[in-house]
Amino acid sequence: MKVGAVTGPTPGMPWRQHGSLRATIPDTVEALRAFAIVAAGHCTGWRGITALTNVFGDGKVVPLSVGKRFSF
Incomplete structure (x- = not known):
């Protein structure tokens, strides 16, 4: 089975709350490369x-909020 999406905190998040996690941003971004939508x-x-x-x-990164729906 192919994974279409992952929800919830991604490894390295929440980047905004923990300064020490900022160093993980490049690795986390790279790990998300395989997904069609982030x-x-x-x-x-x-x-x-x-x-x-x-x-x-902007074509791959979309805002996520309550009630957002995705179709695959």
Whole structure:
């Protein structure tokens, strides 16, 4: 079975709350490369969302919020 999505805190998150976790941002971003969509919520923080968007662009990084629906 192919994994289409992963939800919840991704390893290295929440980047916005723990300064020591900021060093994990590049590795976490790289680990998410295999996914077609990266849905980033508030726990990702602005540093994480910026890093994700810089690497993947707006077409792959989408905001995640309550009630958001995805179809695969």
